[in-house]
Amino acid sequence: MLESQGIKIVVIGGGTGSFALLNGLKHYTQGITALVSMADDGGSTGVLRDELGALPPGDIRQCLVALSRSSYTMRELFNYRFPKNSFAGGHSFGNLFLSALEKITESFPEAVGVASEVLNIVGRVVPITLDNMRLVMEDEAGKLLRNEHAISDATFKGKLMQFHLEPKAAINPTAEEAILAADIVVLAPGDLYTSLAPALLVNGVSKALGRAEAKVVYVCNLVTTFGQTDEFAVHDFANEIERFIGTKRLDYVLYNTKAPSEELLKRYAKEKEFGVKVDEAILETAHYQAIGAELISETIQAKDPHDTLFQRTYIRHDGEKVAKQLLKLYFR
Amino acid sequence: MLESQGIKIVVIGGGTGSFALLNGLKHYTQGITALVSMADDGGSTGVLRDELGALPPGDIRQCLVALSRSSYTMRELFNYRFPKNSFAGGHSFGNLFLSALEKITESFPEAVGVASEVLNIVGRVVPITLDNMRLVMEDEAGKLLRNEHAISDATFKGKLMQFHLEPKAAINPTAEEAILAADIVVLAPGDLYTSLAPALLVNGVSKALGRAEAKVVYVCNLVTTFGQTDEFAVHDFANEIERFIGTKRLDYVLYNTKAPSEELLKRYAKEKEFGVKVDEAILETAHYQAIGAELISETIQAKDPHDTLFQRTYIRHDGEKVAKQLLKLYFR
Numbered sequence: 232m233l234e235s236q237g238i239k240i241v242v243i244g245g246g247t248g249s250f251a252l253l254n255g256l257k258h259y260t261q262g263i264t265a266l267v268s269m270a271d272d273g274g275s276t277g278v279l280r281d282e283l284g285a286l287p288p289g290d291i292r293q294c295l296v297a298l299s300r301s302s303y304t305m306r307e308l309f310n311y312r313f314p315k316n317s318f319a320g321g322h323s324f325g326n327l328f329l330s331a332l333e334k335i336t337e338s339f340p341e342a343v344g345v346a347s348e349v350l351n352i353v354g355r356v357v358p359i360t361l362d363n364m365r366l367v368m369e370d371e372a373g374k375l376l377r378n379e380h381a382i383s384d385a386t387f388k389g390k391l392m393q394f395h396l397e398p399k400a401a402i403n404p405t406a407e408e409a410i411l412a413a414d415i416v417v418l419a420p421g422d423l424y425t426s427l428a429p430a431l432l433v434n435g436v437s438k439a440l441g442r443a444e445a446k447v448v449y450v451c452n453l454v455t456t457f458g459q460t461d462e463f464a465v466h467d468f469a470n471e472i473e474r475f476i477g478t479k480r481l482d483y484v485l486y487n488t489k490a491p492s493e494e495l496l497k498r499y500a501k502e503k504e505f506g507v508k509v510d511e512a513i514l515e516t517a518h519y520q521a522i523g524a525e526l527i528s529e530t531i532q533a534k535d536p537h538d539t540l541f542q543r544t545y546i547r548h549d550g551e552k553v554a555k556q557l558l559k560l561y562f563r
Numbered sequence: 564m565l566e567s568q569g570i571k572i573v574v575i576g577g578g579t580g581s582f583a584l585l586n587g588l589k590h591y592t593q594g595i596t597a598l599v600s601m602a603d604d605g606g607s608t609g610v611l612r613d614e615l616g617a618l619p620p621g622d623i624r625q626c627l628v629a630l631s632r633s634s635y636t637m638r639e640l641f642n643y644r645f646p647k648n649s650f651a652g653g654h655s656f657g658n659l660f661l662s663a664l665e666k667i668t669e670s671f672p673e674a675v676g677v678a679s680e681v682l683n684i685v686g687r688v689v690p691i692t693l694d695n696m697r698l699v700m701e702d703e704a705g706k707l708l709r710n711e712h713a714i715s716d717a718t719f720k721g722k723l724m725q726f727h728l729e730p731k732a733a734i735n736p737t738a739e740e741a742i743l744a745a746d747i748v749v750l751a752p753g754d755l756y757t758s759l760a761p762a763l764l765v766n767g768v769s770k771a772l773g774r775a776e777a778k779v780v781y782v783c784n785l786v787t788t789f790g791q792t793d794e795f796a797v798h799d800f801a802n803e804i805e806r807f808i809g810t811k812r813l814d815y816v817l818y819n820t821k822a823p824s825e826e827l828l829k830r831y832a833k834e835k836e837f838g839v840k841v842d843e844a845i846l847e848t849a850h851y852q853a854i855g856a857e858l859i860s861e862t863i864q865a866k867d868p869h870d871t872l873f874q875r876t877y878i879r880h881d882g883e884k885v886a887k888q889l890l891k892l893y894f895r
Contacts, residue, residue: 317614
């Protein structure tokens with residue numbers, strides 16, 4: 232189905248993390264498959280899971296909007312959040328759309344399919360698993376923390392925690408096919424433990440990555456997350472990812488070399504978030520090839536009216552620049 | 564814009580009342596304009612008006628679905644109601660869609676335009692006014708009853724009540740143009756006092772009907788409404804409509820001649836609702852031409868999976884049959 236639609240690129244990640252990448256990639260190929268992590272259970276998504284028994288729509292929604300060719304209004308609509316003091320307070324419209332469709336069609340993939348048509352997307356958005364599961368973290372004392380939202384708020388104190396999914400989740404066959412057919416598999420930046428980990432921990436993902444002929448590229452985060460990835464350098468992120476995959480499967484690690492402005496760094500420092508360090512000596516000896524490039528957006532302060540998600544964060548990837556680096560890898 | 568799109572038919576009414584007509588007409592002409600009454604303030608629509616300051620979406624939604632060429636799933640989605648026990652309990656998805664878009668675009672017509680594209684409708688759906696108003700009824704004692712919902716529940720005891728809109732509402736210029744350009748203006752069946760009256764009472768509607776060259780046709784209700792139109796015959800409905808228009812503007816009155824099954828009539832009688840009587844002697848002397856025809860659906864018990872609204876009621880117009888009668892009038 233995706234034959235002759237250009238380079239086949241699979242992007243694995245959550246919503247916010249994949250957004251810039253997908254938004255950049257869609258201008259270069261139609262052969263995009265966004266494989267979406269399905270462990271989110273916070274905010275609007277959490278309520279929809281609890282009250283409607285829906286699969287988590289939030290990250291799917293963000294990927295759909297990123298790949299959309301629709302008008303500004305339609306994209307805005309999907310990200311629109313109802314006012315806090317209203318009956319649907321804090322719910323995003325796109326989440327309601329997906330969950331309502333899921334209830335009607337009794338099929339989450341079908342719901343995503345209808346939304347894909349409505350938003351006229353490039354490529355496709357595929358849940359990495361269709362099993363309804365939660366992310367569980369085991370802390371040093373063996374205590375289990377049972378949802379993504381709580382894990383986001385936890386502080387690891389520099390320790391590497393153990394994670395698993397409950398119940399065990401199996402890879403969506405469509406996701407497996409996409410990985411096996413891909414030219415490039417990109418592991419998107421974003422929340423390492425609460426987005427990428429639960430995607431990689433789905434049964435079958437690691438195996439598919441092992442069997443796939445695709446180049447596997449990790450696009451490294453730009454900043455650390457307080458309590459979780461403090462002090463992390465590029466290779467620490469890469470190591471953690473391979474811990475979740477279970478093998479040394481990364482072919483490339485793409486990292487940013489351009490420092491954000493002092494002003495921005497100061498603002499982040501107040502939240503105890505810092506630029507990810509680069510230890511070139513370690514990267515040179517790594518089994519993967521580490522490629523440094525300027526990957527952050529130069530128009531940091533500019534608001535792109537088409538990308539509301541970009542307005543939330545300020546140190547961010549430039550989707551176009553990352554896309555070009557990925558294509559360079561493909562053609563080298 | 565609607566030139567060369569076939570016969571130009573304007574249908575004035577609420578949601579449920581216009582549904583069958585629009586659904587039937589869309590197969591015969593693309594030149595349909597559904598002019599929608601804007602006084603609804605009950606249920607999901609009422610909450611959206613109160614909590615979001617939105618214009619009433621419910622009747623607009625039903626007309627959009629009636630005119631939609633989209634898949635069954637998309638039409639189902641717009642009519643989907645979230646489960647009672649969920650945060651969005653009882654809200655229809657289409658209402659949320661329209662109200663969210665209205666907030667984003669800050670324009671109700673623009674919101675309706677986007678929804679029209681998404682639902683791929685035939686013709687167009689136009690709010691009869693863009694003013695935020697309520698229907699007010701003055702009872703015999705001069706007491707004011709201040710919303711459509713309360714008026715629906717009131718009992719008139721056979722008296723003809725006075726109605727007005729608060730604040731005064733002006734006709735939407737697009738609605739006025741449609742009436743002036745129409746070949747046929749259809750006054751749809753439905754709630755006489757809470758759907759058709761507040762549409763006809765909008766300032767400028769009566770004047771536009773007076774100036775228009777269109778034939779004006781009233782498609783009479785099939786059953787009476789307890790407390791409001793008890794004992795009404797066809798000519799009583801027609802008289803009330805002309806009372807709201809303010810002149811004897813009806814050219815034709817289309818009424819049903821085929822009795823529903825005994826079983827159905829019994830079920831309705833339990834709700835104190837009865838078939839509308841036909842007094843042929845009076846109709847023969849009327850200034851309008853009264854045309855009797857078989858207008859009810861023969862497949863009364865059959866569920867049409869594409870028309871969920873039809874499943875609510877059982878004595879109903881057959882949209883196709885009504886459409887054919889209207890076209891006959893045009894070509895005679």
